Amino acid sequence: MIDATTLVSPISMGKPVAMRETWGQCLVDLAHRYSDLLVLDGDLANSTRADIFAAAYPDRFLEMGIAEQNMIGIAAGLATVGYVPWISTFAAFLAKRALDQIRVVVAQPGLNVKLCGSYSGILTGKTGKTHQAVQDLAVFRSMPGVVTIAPADAVELRGAMDAMMEMTEPVYLRLTRDPSPTIFPPDHRFQLGRAVLLREGRDVGLIGTGVQTLRVLEAAELLATEGVDAAVLHLPTLKPLDLHAIIQLADRTGGIVTAEDYSVIGGLGSAVAETLAEHRPTPMRRVGWQDVYGESGPNDALLEKYGLTPGHVAAAAHELLQSPG
Amino acid sequence: MTMRAERKIAFPSDEGRRSIPELTALSAEARRLIVRYVHRAGAGHLGGPLSAADLLISLYFDVLRIDPSQPDWPQRDRFILSKGHSSIGLYAVLAMRGFFPVEELDTFDQIDSRLQGHPDMTKLPGLDMSTGSLGQGLSPGVGMALGAQLRNLPFRTWVMLGDGEIQEGQIWEAAFTAARYELDNLIAILDFNGLPQFGWPQAGGFTRNRPIDDPAAKFSAFGWHVVECDGHDHKSIRAAFDEAMTHRGQPTLVLAHTVKGKGVSFMEGDFNWHAKVPTDAELQQALAELNATVSHPNPEA
Ligand SMILES: Cc1ncc(C[n+]2csc(CCOP(=O)(O)OP(=O)(O)O)c2C)c(N)n1
Numbered sequence A: 001m002i003d004a005t006t007l008v009s010p011i012s013m014g015k016p017v018a019m020r021e022t023w024g025q026c027l028v029d030l031a032h033r034y035s036d037l038l039v040l041d042g043d044l045a046n047s048t049r050a051d052i053f054a055a056a057y058p059d060r061f062l063e064m065g066i067a068e069q070n071m072i073g074i075a076a077g078l079a080t081v082g083y084v085p086w087i088s089t090f091a092a093f094l095a096k097r098a099l100d101q102i103r104v105v106v107a108q109p110g111l112n113v114k115l116c117g118s119y120s121g122i123l124t125g126k127t128g129k130t131h132q133a134v135q136d137l138a139v140f141r142s143m144p145g146v147v148t149i150a151p152a153d154a155v156e157l158r159g160a161m162d163a164m165m166e167m168t169e170p171v172y173l174r175l176t177r178d179p180s181p182t183i184f185p186p187d188h189r190f191q192l193g194r195a196v197l198l199r200e201g202r203d204v205g206l207i208g209t210g211v212q213t214l215r216v217l218e219a220a221e222l223l224a225t226e227g228v229d230a231a232v233l234h235l236p237t238l239k240p241l242d243l244h245a246i247i248q249l250a251d252r253t254g255g256i257v258t259a260e261d262y263s264v265i266g267g268l269g270s271a272v273a274e275t276l277a278e279h280r281p282t283p284m285r286r287v288g289w290q291d292v293y294g295e296s297g298p299n300d301a302l303l304e305k306y307g308l309t310p311g312h313v314a315a316a317a318h319e320l321l322q323s324p325g
Numbered sequence B: 001m002t003m004r005a006e007r008k009i010a011f012p013s014d015e016g017r018r019s020i021p022e023l024t025a026l027s028a029e030a031r032r033l034i035v036r037y038v039h040r041a042g043a044g045h046l047g048g049p050l051s052a053a054d055l056l057i058s059l060y061f062d063v064l065r066i067d068p069s070q071p072d073w074p075q076r077d078r079f080i081l082s083k084g085h086s087s088i089g090l091y092a093v094l095a096m097r098g099f100f101p102v103e104e105l106d107t108f109d110q111i112d113s114r115l116q117g118h119p120d121m122t123k124l125p126g127l128d129m130s131t132g133s134l135g136q137g138l139s140p141g142v143g144m145a146l147g148a149q150l151r152n153l154p155f156r157t158w159v160m161l162g163d164g165e166i167q168e169g170q171i172w173e174a175a176f177t178a179a180r181y182e183l184d185n186l187i188a189i190l191d192f193n194g195l196p197q198f199g200w201p202q203a204g205g206f207t208r209n210r211p212i213d214d215p216a217a218k219f220s221a222f223g224w225h226v227v228e229c230d231g232h233d234h235k236s237i238r239a240a241f242d243e244a245m246t247h248r249g250q251p252t253l254v255l256a257h258t259v260k261g262k263g264v265s266f267m268e269g270d271f272n273w274h275a276k277v278p279t280d281a282e283l284q285q286a287l288a289e290l291n292a293t294v295s296h297p298n299p300e301a
């Protein structure tokens, strides 16, 4: 059988780009092409960088104030008259404050609202546990009809946003705050629901999502220096999930480590474990927040304390390889 | 409710109270700590803490019945900083009041600190509620005030709100319930500085439109007693707080007119300073201005 997963060689990690800035610029580019695109902001435009869009398209930028639940309801109403509202707020408030509104007036009716959660994960500029998003993936993955995307870099983000405009279903787009290197070549094509193989390897299969995939690639390099040949699979879409790529990776390597800037509950690790348990029981380890809330702190210290560094991913792989089975 | 007649909540006696110039000097010190520690942490908010500084000093040095050596004293007055992003303002004042050493402000926003970016009651004694997600603080305040009434406990509950924050619908759900239960042991303070984080642009310049128009009329319509004051004048704040503490039969909103970034000329009224970190030079200028404000506090005046 032919391996359907594309192998994309990551370019050497380029100059860090802030995903939120790309997001703001890409909205402007999309607005040239799609006259129905609107941006609704929850008083955070200068953080999410929707202010880039506000400057370019002041009439298509709607400031909704600090009222996320209301903002979602208004977006749903706008969608019914043919607009495509893009939401600008933090992942934590979007996924939890406005959750019931998203469930009832966006997801259940399947309305075309693009739910963008900025400042996802643990690196939220020292704001701490109220702002860190530790439940968004579980929330959106478990919501029927909501596409869930977590891009790894600015190139993939642009591709994902193009794809989002082509779709009519609600989408959750998981974004990050701080600059991170670009790994995809400029001509990389984002394909919804398709995993991307970033590195071939036979000893262990590492799976990442979002910007954590960058740390997973670094982990694979670390492992290589230690004599372990690790494959790296990137899952930019948690829903729909590329079951085939996950199962094939398990077949080729016999052991899987997942890593995400997210809880070990309900996100990538859960999705992979659910898949493998049903289709191909495989030993695995999940790297992520260990069912805890975060705290304020500098990025390096947070990644270290909450176990998200390349070293933690590599250590999980070693532990898996050494465990009896 | 029949129990109200029996419940007696102490009123600060005049002789024990600090003079207005003393409070003013304390406010200047709080502001110096705020800018210094945001600069040091390289993170945090400035506009909101600076606009709330006088109100926080007045609370902790003039009206709250608290005991820093017993932060969990069951009969203490409760305070909830619903606009939790102004945490550094609260921490500065708690430190000055003796809840913890001022040096601990060094740890603000660092890993393993009790001084989180947004107040975390599981970490720091003296915090009555965790906040940071705007619009949520008034409801627990209603719960505390209701609990005090049901248990006949003699404490007041104070909640500080931002004017951007009261765009959240939950604020108005709480406002309704507070009036419905006639919670005169509940006092909300609105830091009415006219600016949220981004807001609506106004023609020509960095000032932006007020997030909420006429909150006095809105809270009155919800059944609250409303007192207005100049949120940067301790005499005016004291008069408003005193009235709030004696008003019966309704919760009170103290509508404090404030200036975002108050005390530092280049931050005042500029929404860009909502959460910006000053450079070394900006810090020096800010401290120089704050030092000049009250160079010779005269406690007798
Ligand atoms: C639910 C929620 N939405 C958005 C934010 C992000 N945020 C933090 S402060 C702020 C503006 C607050 O403005 P205001 O209440 O007027 O406070 P102040 O002017 O006193 O700083 C915003 C939007 C948040 N913390 N919580």
Ligand SMILES: [Mg+2]
Binding pocket: B162, B163, B164, B191, B192, B193, B194, B195, B196, B260
């Ligand atoms: Mg304000």
